[in-house]
Amino acid sequence: MIEVENLTKRYGDKVAVDGLTFSVAPGVVTGFLGPNGAGKSTTLRMIAALDVPTSGRVRVNGRDYRSSPAPMAELGLLLEAKAVHPGRSARDHLLAIGQTAGIGKARVNEVIEMVGLGDVARKRVGGFSLGMGQRVGIAVALLGRPRTVVMDEPVNGLDPEGVRWIRALLRTLADEGCTVFYSSHLMSEMAQTATNLIVIGRGRLIACSTVEQFIAKTTATSVVVRSPEAARLRGLLGRADVRIAPDGPDLLRIDGITPEEVGTIASQAGVPVFDLRVERASLEEAFMQATHDSVEYGATGLENL
Amino acid sequence: MTSASFTKSTSPVAGNLTMGGVLRSEWTKFRSVRSTWWLLSMTVILLVGLGVIVVVLEVNTGAPKQQPPYQVAQQIEFGALITQLVLGVLGILMFTGEYGSGMIRISVSVVPRRLMLLWAKLSVLCVVVLPLTLVSSVVAFMLGEFAWQSHRGLKPVGFGDPQVTRIVIGSALVVAVTAVCGFGMGAIIRSTAGSIGALVGIFFVLPLVAQAALPRGVAGLARFLPSNAGDALWGGTIGPRSMTPWSGFALLCGYAVALVAVAAWRLRRGDA
Numbered sequence: 001m002i003e004v005e006n007l008t009k010r011y012g013d014k015v016a017v018d019g020l021t022f023s024v025a026p027g028v029v030t031g032f033l034g035p036n037g038a039g040k041s042t043t044l045r046m047i048a049a050l051d052v053p054t055s056g057r058v059r060v061n062g063r064d065y066r067s068s069p070a071p072m073a074e075l076g077l078l079l080e081a082k083a084v085h086p087g088r089s090a091r092d093h094l095l096a097i098g099q100t101a102g103i104g105k106a107r108v109n110e111v112i113e114m115v116g117l118g119d120v121a122r123k124r125v126g127g128f129s130l131g132m133g134q135r136v137g138i139a140v141a142l143l144g145r146p147r148t149v150v151m152d153e154p155v156n157g158l159d160p161e162g163v164r165w166i167r168a169l170l171r172t173l174a175d176e177g178c179t180v181f182y183s184s185h186l187m188s189e190m191a192q193t194a195t196n197l198i199v200i201g202r203g204r205l206i207a208c209s210t211v212e213q214f215i216a217k218t219t220a221t222s223v224v225v226r227s228p229e230a231a232r233l234r235g236l237l238g239r240a241d242v243r244i245a246p247d248g249p250d251l252l253r254i255d256g257i258t259p260e261e262v263g264t265i266a267s268q269a270g271v272p273v274f275d276l277r278v279e280r281a282s283l284e285e286a287f288m289q290a291t292h293d294s295v296e297y298g299a300t301g302l303e304n305l
Numbered sequence: 306m307t308s309a310s311f312t313k314s315t316s317p318v319a320g321n322l323t324m325g326g327v328l329r330s331e332w333t334k335f336r337s338v339r340s341t342w343w344l345l346s347m348t349v350i351l352l353v354g355l356g357v358i359v360v361v362l363e364v365n366t367g368a369p370k371q372q373p374p375y376q377v378a379q380q381i382e383f384g385a386l387i388t389q390l391v392l393g394v395l396g397i398l399m400f401t402g403e404y405g406s407g408m409i410r411i412s413v414s415v416v417p418r419r420l421m422l423l424w425a426k427l428s429v430l431c432v433v434v435l436p437l438t439l440v441s442s443v444v445a446f447m448l449g450e451f452a453w454q455s456h457r458g459l460k461p462v463g464f465g466d467p468q469v470t471r472i473v474i475g476s477a478l479v480v481a482v483t484a485v486c487g488f489g490m491g492a493i494i495r496s497t498a499g500s501i502g503a504l505v506g507i508f509f510v511l512p513l514v515a516q517a518a519l520p521r522g523v524a525g526l527a528r529f530l531p532s533n534a535g536d537a538l539w540g541g542t543i544g545p546r547s548m549t550p551w552s553g554f555a556l557l558c559g560y561a562v563a564l565v566a567v568a569a570w571r572l573r574r575g576d577a
């Protein structure tokens with residue numbers, strides 16, 4: 001459980017996080033979305049008590065993280081990849097972190113095997129690839145078997161197999177009752193992994209709901225019909241609240257109506273229908289829609305390429 | 306990589322954060338990077354080797370004169386000057402190594418009561434550095450004295466001489482306290498290059514600048530610079546321009562305490 005209340009962080013003149021309030025429930029995977037510079041990393045750092053909020057407060061598992069007697073059992077954290085002294089081995093890195101909470105070599109070895117670094121655990125981390133470094137970071141986050149896991153772009157740099165693995169990992173942790181909160185820019189990945197979403201832009205909350213609700217609320221759901229008598233069907237469906245766009249000679253894209261209604265009207269009028277389906281926007285489309293006003297660092301067009 | 310393995314784990318959940326645990330953690334960090342062992346080896350080599358070489362050259366070239374014992378001891382411990390820089394860097398790296406790699410964020414997240422981290426690092430540094438410099442210094446003196454004595458006609462210097470004792474022990478103490486100063490600078494400045502610059506500037510350049518540039522009336526102020534204050538304990542010639550040995554050392558310790566205090570304040574209240 002993570003509770004964020006009125007959280008604000010200023011760096012000089014720059015307001016990185018601006019009065020955020022939300023909570024992240026245990027037992028589900030919650031995704032954290034926002035354009036570049038929206039304040040995701042800053043928020044995650046404040047959750048972990050690394051950055052001091054300008055105002056507002058954070059509670060992890062119902063308490064101030066700093067006063068927890070066993071911090072590693074409360075929160076597992078992944079921030080930037082490869083936050084390891086390049087000359088140290090992955091094993092010594094994990095051991096040093098674990099020792100603060102009495103975690104020994106057995107658990108360290110177990111976690112190393114879990115993230116697939118068994119063969120290189122004694123090698124210097126300086127020689128690791130981006131994805132291997134990311135796995136070290138994931139191992140750190142899991143080391144203490146924490147009740148809450150917070151990760152900043154954990155998918156970054158992982159190969160396809162690693163991406164599937166972390167998806168399974170996050171979901172399994174949530175199924176075990178963990179609070180799982182992670183940020184990512186990979187929308188299709190997020191759509192497959194997360195159940196809930198927190199979306200922010202320019203440091204402010206844009207949405208806090210389930211993935212489905214977010215897509216449904218932000219974008220229109222269309223009914224697409226294919227019929228040889230598309231023009232006639234179009235006349236039958238003409239209603240003030242229904243918008244119809246021809247999408248080809250025999251294709252209609254209809255907003256503001258349920259597929260049941262379309263099917264019933266077509267059948268009553270004897271209009272043959274070859275295809276009738278619902279088209280939902282993707283998470284990516286919903287995200288673009290929801291955040292286009294709060295993109296700070298948008299690239300311009302490609303005309304001058 | 307199997308996703309099943311983390312559900313089946315029988316490992317216990319992490320235990321409480323304890324000072325003993327943080328000390329063990331810091332020891333693991335300290336011993337597991339090569340730079341530690343390079344700098345410690347250099348310390349022994351410089352502290353023991355340099356003085357012995359100076360003495361051997363002295364007794365073998367020309368006709369060595371009988372010198373007062375304290376001067377011989379100062380020559381033998383001559384390596385302490387440069388060792389201050391080496392162990393100062395070791396002290397610096399205790400924190401800057403973590404800021405440089407970003408590891409500090411992990412360390413602070415698992416030790417959110419941040420001062421525990423500072424005290425544990427400082428303890429590891431002191432527990433390693435102090436015995437090492439003391440032993441090296443005594444060994445250097447024994448070898449140097451052997452070289453001095455073995456030459457015909459030269460009287461032994463003698464460890465019993467109170468001035469000699471002060472120089473042998475004092476040079477080791479000054480080097481160790483300089484390491485603590487480096488530790489404080491590293492924790493405050495947070496970058497390795499910047500901290501080494503500050504250490505070299507304050508300990509090695511500033512005394513030279515002060516000697517060359519201070520007007521006559523205030524030239525005496527130079528004796529309060531950290532390196533000159535430390536020098537009073539073992540290296541300097543005692544005179545009106547220098548502090549008394551132990552008050553000089555006390556001032557150097559004062560600088561170290563002040564640096565660590567600022568470091569603690571900065572670590573505790575700011576962003577990690």
Ligand SMILES: Nc1ncnc2c1ncn2[C@@H]1O[C@H](COP(=O)(O)OP(=O)(O)OP(=O)(O)O)[C@@H](O)[C@H]1O
Nearest residue numbers: 011014015016034035036037038039040041042043
């Ligand atoms: N230590 C800092 N000092 C000054 N400004 C900062 C600092 N950290 C973050 N910022 C600023 O705060 C804003 C939010 O940054 P943050 O890194 O939290 O964004 P983000 O959502 O994680 O972005 P991204 O998707 O690019 O990772 C940015 O404008 C950034 O420049």
Ligand SMILES: [Mg+2]
Nearest residue numbers: 040041042152
């Ligand atoms: Mg970020």
